Amino acid sequence: xxxxxxMILSLVSVVLLLSGCTEFDQPISSESEGFWNExxxxxxxxxxxxxxxxxxxxxxxxxxxxxxIRLVILPLTxxxxxxxxxxxxxxxxxxxxQKKYASKDAVTQQKYQQExxxxxxxxxxNPAAGCLPMLVQMPILIGFYxxxxxxxxxxxxxxxxxxxxxxxxxxxxLAVLAGLIQFVVLMTGPAMDNPQMKVMMYIMPFMIIGFxxxxxxxxxxxxxxxxxxxxxxxxxxxxxxxxxxxxPATTGGAKK
Numbered sequence: 001x002x003x004x005x006x007m008i009l010s011l012v013s014v015v016l017l018l019s020g021c022t023e024f025d026q027p028i029s030s031e032s033e034g035f036w037n038e039x040x041x042x043x044x045x046x047x048x049x050x051x052x053x054x055x056x057x058x059x060x061x062x063x064x065x066x067x068x069i070r071l072v073i074l075p076l077t078x079x080x081x082x083x084x085x086x087x088x089x090x091x092x093x094x095x096x097x098q099k100k101y102a103s104k105d106a107v108t109q110q111k112y113q114q115e116x117x118x119x120x121x122x123x124x125x126n127p128a129a130g131c132l133p134m135l136v137q138m139p140i141l142i143g144f145y146x147x148x149x150x151x152x153x154x155x156x157x158x159x160x161x162x163x164x165x166x167x168x169x170x171x172x173x174l175a176v177l178a179g180l181i182q183f184v185v186l187m188t189g190p191a192m193d194n195p196q197m198k199v200m201m202y203i204m205p206f207m208i209i210g211f212x213x214x215x216x217x218x219x220x221x222x223x224x225x226x227x228x229x230x231x232x233x234x235x236x237x238x239x240x241x242x243x244x245x246x247x248p249a250t251t252g253g254a255k256k
Contacts, residue, residue, distance in 0.1 A: 028150035040143035045151055058151075059162035059221065066222050070229040073136050081237050084190055086125045093119055141222075148218040159218060167218040175212025178223035179205040185227050188234035 028037070028045055044065070052061030094116065101112035119125075151157045152168045159167040165174055183205040212220040234240065 025153050026150060027154040028147070029154070036143075036146075040139060041146050041150060044140075044143050044147040048147065048151070049157075057162075058157075058159045058167060058218070062162075062167070062218055062221055063225050066225040067229060069140055070226055070233075074233070076136060077233060078237070081190075083125060086123055090119060090123045090125065144222055145215065145219050148216050152216060152218075159216075162217065162221055165217045165221075167221065168216055170212070170214055171217035171220055172213055174217050174220035174224060175209050178212050178220045178227060179209035181224060181227040181231065182208050185230045185234060188231055188238060188240045190238055 028041060030042060030046075032038070032042060047068075048058065048061045048065050050061070051064045052058040055061060055064065097112060097115055097119065101108050101115075103109075148159070148167075152159060161167060162174075165171040183202075186201045186204065208223055212223065
């Protein structure tokens with residue numbers, strides 16, 4: 001079941017990525033045709049322009065739109081958190097099923113899958129809930145990059161600067177800052193027992209820094225602001241300081 005969800009997620013990501021890679025260096029306007037332009041790129045450009053004109057700069061427009069995007073996907077994030085907590089609660093029962101159906105023959109594995117799905121259904125766990133925020137944010141992120149690139153290619157639009165950083169050009173400082181805050185996001189998020197997830201935890205900040213070094217600073221600004229919002233969300237939802245207090249006690253008990 002997990003494999004199927006990841007396959008769907010990968011296919012959707014590839015389609016969106018390919019959609020976002022076309023016409024990235026072409027001017028954008030309300031007359032631009034195509035589903036991607038009409039329903040993703042131009043709406044984002046319009047909202048950024050609206051707030052930029054209201055607040056006096058594209059940097060402030062990008063910051064406001066980023067916060068709005070994060071607030072829009074907040075209900076999905078909360079749903080993901082609830083699903084993750086329920087998943088942690090049924091971990092002992094899942095391990096019992098793994099031991100019970102340890103045999104790798106087809107019949108045993110079919111029974112294992114059936115009982116696993118029944119366990120998740122009865123516990124109210126939805127495996128797809130963890131993918132929802134990513135599925136929603138992926139087209140927005142690609143569309144945001146596309147919007148910035150297209151705005152930068154439009155002669156009538158001047159993205160200007162954020163502090164001393166030209167938004168139309170890459171900024172190493174903003175890229176590094178985005179990566180560092182991404183690391184804080186992961187540290188304040190849910191505890192990870194999966195070794196592969198822990199590896200990704202350390203790789204993601206470096207990926208963001210790498211992309212930020214070559215992409216317009218406007219996108220790094222989006223990451224910086226978005227990650228700051230994510231840190232605040234994690235502090236409110238996960239309360240990582242409670243987790244840190246409980247870890248030494250658990251370890252001490254184990255030693256005794």
